[in-house]
Amino acid sequence: MHKDQLLTRRRALLAGAVAAGTAGTAGVLTRGAGERPARPAGPVAGAPARPALAPSAYRLQPLTGYGPPRAAPGRTPVRRTPLLRVSGRGRTMVLTFDDGPDPRYTPDILDTLARYEVRAMFFVCGGMAAENKDLLARMADEGHVVGNHTWSHPLLTDLTRGRIRTEMERTCDVIEDAYGERPEWFRAPYGAWNRAAFQLGAELGMEPLAWTVDTLDWTTPGTRTIVDRVEEGAAPGVVVLSHDAGGDRSQSVQALRSYLPQLLDSGYHVTVPRRQYV
Template sequence: MKHDQIPAERRTFLRLALALGAATAVRMIAADPAGTPTRPGGEPPAPAAGPPARAQAGPGSYRLRPMTSGTPPRFRPAPPPVRTRPFEEMPGLGSDAMVLSFDDGPDPRYTPDILATLRRYDVRAMFFVCGEMAADNRDLLREMSDDGHVVGNHSWSHPLIPKLPRGAIRDELGSTSEVVERTLGVPPLWYRAPYGAWNRNSFEIGAALGMEPMAWTVDTLDWTEPGTDTIVRRVEKGAAPGVVVLSHDAGGNRSQSVAALRRYLPALLEKGYRPTVPRRS
């Protein structure tokens, strides 16, 4: 089927299935049905320090490192079998391509400046939006779409997904997809788990909503406000064909992220890189 829009009949069926708790997932390992994916060797992803989650996530929140193996070789709206690891890079976009991505927005204090810089250099990016932010800033969603950017799903309230039951995960992802679809006319095809914390429930439910999981290759750690120079250095050091760069346009003071983009984007272009996005096909 064409990937630019899921047929209304299928969306209706999927939403009904989700409401009944019958996700369209393949058979999974019987033990620990809600467990997080493991690295080769059976160890769970190692936690690392991160920013405090929003109040909905509860105490003890942490950022998990992205998983580093098993990247699927292709990308398309998720049919069975459901993926067990997220994409961390996009090698199929070309030898000179890389992906810039921004999480947690849209935020009227920072997102417009990021959009303006991308527009100045005629570059497309991916924006993984939180539903509670998107619902209050639909004009920025439309601006993203009108400029050719990819709008992805980053949950509704930025919780730690593995701590949630299936119903709550469905609410977090489904509500955000609904806001995006009502605003732009099409649902998101990509989603990113807050903190990079995935589990089988999230993979299954994301697939049932027609979305593929996207992680990242280069983490700027801009949420720590390390300084504009440091953010620029991390992006330029990590630049390579197919990499996905993680930055933020909301969730705190993102003035350093805005300033860094103005510096590293023209530098990447001068080195021959072509920041782009995966296209609907």
């Protein structure tokens, strides 16, 4: 299938997926698919420069207690829409990477995150994770969050409930084995969610997380384009979608090296969410 056909299909899937709704939580909010995040105000003549990021300890601090409260102790609520953005103190953003880990690109992404002392989320496919457990172990050592992106990246809306469970459970098992704990977050491939995915994810103790800013890096649009999409979409609470596998991700690697220091210099707190258990 040609790239433009893939792009058309992906956009159709996103349009057909659940677009909006209320999260009904304190700390994680949803946004309708048709809304754009507010861009940070541009520089104004005579205005002071935007503040630099606080010390590295602040960069590394996970946003504890800002995830959605549990419906009851030990029980994950069943949602009807995915969570699309986060909220926290100040200019907070979350970077997420899908489809890996891939030994050709994931180590370079981890190196860049380590250089700037930033944590991110990796939604891994079980088949890739099983072949690259050392990379999941490194993610655990460096404080990144690993989420479930199914075993083989299928279109969940085409699968039976039993197949969806198998895709999720197998991935949970390999993540636990390599990362050290079971995932608390999941993301549907292509952003195509259905009722079974929400229900099964909740049964497995996972919250559904989508995104606010899609870099479309999987189309290899050019490093500068990826950087521009992140910088133009940057705003408090956004979740950025990129990829570290599934094709040639050299542009994604190069783009991260460019936009991450710029986000930090602009005062953004780039970190990972932690769910609140009540």
